[in-house]
Amino acid sequence: MSGRPGAVQTGRQACRHVIIGHGPAGLSAAEAIRALDADASITIVSEEPYRFYSRPGLAFYLAKRVPQEQLFSRPDAYYRHWRIDTVHARAEGLDPTARLVHLAGGRLLPYDRLLLATGSAAALPNVPGIDLAGVVTLDSLSDTRTILDAVRQARSAVVVGGGVTALELIVFFWRAASRSITCCAARAIGRRCWTKPNRGWFSSACVTSMSRSTPKPSSARCWGARGAWPA
Numbered sequence: 001m002s003g004r005p006g007a008v009q010t011g012r013q014a015c016r017h018v019i020i021g022h023g024p025a026g027l028s029a030a031e032a033i034r035a036l037d038a039d040a041s042i043t044i045v046s047e048e049p050y051r052f053y054s055r056p057g058l059a060f061y062l063a064k065r066v067p068q069e070q071l072f073s074r075p076d077a078y079y080r081h082w083r084i085d086t087v088h089a090r091a092e093g094l095d096p097t098a099r100l101v102h103l104a105g106g107r108l109l110p111y112d113r114l115l116l117a118t119g120s121a122a123a124l125p126n127v128p129g130i131d132l133a134g135v136v137t138l139d140s141l142s143d144t145r146t147i148l149d150a151v152r153q154a155r156s157a158v159v160v161g162g163g164v165t166a167l168e169l170i171v172f173f174w175r176a177a178s179r180s181i182t183c184c185a186a187r188a189i190g191r192r193c194w195t196k197p198n199r200g201w202f203s204s205a206c207v208t209s210m211s212r213s214t215p216k217p218s219s220a221r222c223w224g225a226r227g228a229w230p231a
C-alpha cells in the first residue's frame with residue numbers, strides 16, 4: 001500500500017460519508033468513495049465489535065480449519081491507508097432532515113451522505129420458543145463463538161434449514177460428535193441437497209429430515225422423529 005488513494009481536491013469542505021454496515025458491501029463502498037475523493041471523511045458503523053471479517057470463512061473457523069485471526073483480511077494499516085474510521089455501535093435511528101444517525105448509547109453521528117449496507121440476517125420461523133436459550137443463528141462471528149461454546153455440552157442438535165449453511169452446520173455437529181442431528185429443511189432447497197450420495201452420508205451421520213420449513217405448533221411433537229423424505 002503506497003501513495004495517497006484518490007485524486008487531490010482542494011478549496012471545498014470535506015464531504016462526510018457515513019456507511020452503516022461493515023461487510024463487503026460497506027467496505028467496497030468505502031474504497032470506491034476514497035478512490036474518487038481523497039478529502040472525504042469516511043466512517044463505517046457496525047454493531048459488531050469487530051472490523052471486517054470473512055463471513056463465508058465462519059464455517060471454516062467453526063470446523064477449526066482456520067484460526068480466528070485468518071478471518072480478518074484487513075490489518076489496522078489498511079484503515080489508516082484508506083483513512084477509514086470505524087465506529088462499533090448499533091444504528092438505532094435516522095434523522096434525514098438534520099442528517100444525523102442515532103447510535104446506541106445516545107451518540108449522534110452527522111453525515112452529508114449516508115449509505116445503508118446492513119446486509120441480511122437468518123429468517124427465523126415464527127414458532128413458540130424461538131427466543132429460548134440454545135436457539136442460535138449462524139450470521140456472525142459472535143454467533144459462531146456461541147455455537148462453539150454450546151456444542152461442548154450439547155448431546156444433540158436440530159438444524160432448521162436446508163441450504164449450504166445448514167449443511168455446513170450438520171457436518172460440524174457430526175464431527176463434534178453430537179449424538180443425533182435432526183435437519184428440518186425447506187422442501188425446495190432441501191431436496192436439492194438430498195441427493196443420492198448425500199442421503200447415504202446423512203444416514204451415517206444420524207441426520208433425520210422433515211419436509212416442512214416452518215414447523216407448526218401442532219406438529220412440534222414431530223421434532224426429533226425420524227421422518228421420511230418426500231419422494
Ligand SMILES: Cc1cc2nc3c(=O)[nH]c(=O)nc-3n(C[C@H](O)[C@H](O)[C@H](O)COP(=O)(O)OP(=O)(O)OC[C@H]3O[C@@H](n4cnc5c(N)ncnc54)[C@H](O)[C@@H]3O)c2cc1C
Pocket residue numbers: 020021022023024025026045046047048055056057058059089090091092117118119120138139140165
Ligand atoms: C455462515 C455464512 C457462510 C456464507 N458463505 C458464503 C459463500 O460461501 N459464498 C458467498 O457468496 N456468500 C456467502 N455468505 C453470504 C455472504 O457472507 C453475504 O452475502 C455477504 O456478507 C453480504 O455482504 P453485505 O456487506 O451486504 O452484508 P453483511 O456482510 O451481512 O454485513 C452487514 C453489516 O451490517 C451491520 N449492521 C446491520 N444492521 C446494523 C445496524 N442497525 N447498525 C450497525 N450495523 C449494522 C452488521 O453487523 C454487518 O457488519 C455466507 C454467509 C454466512 C453467514
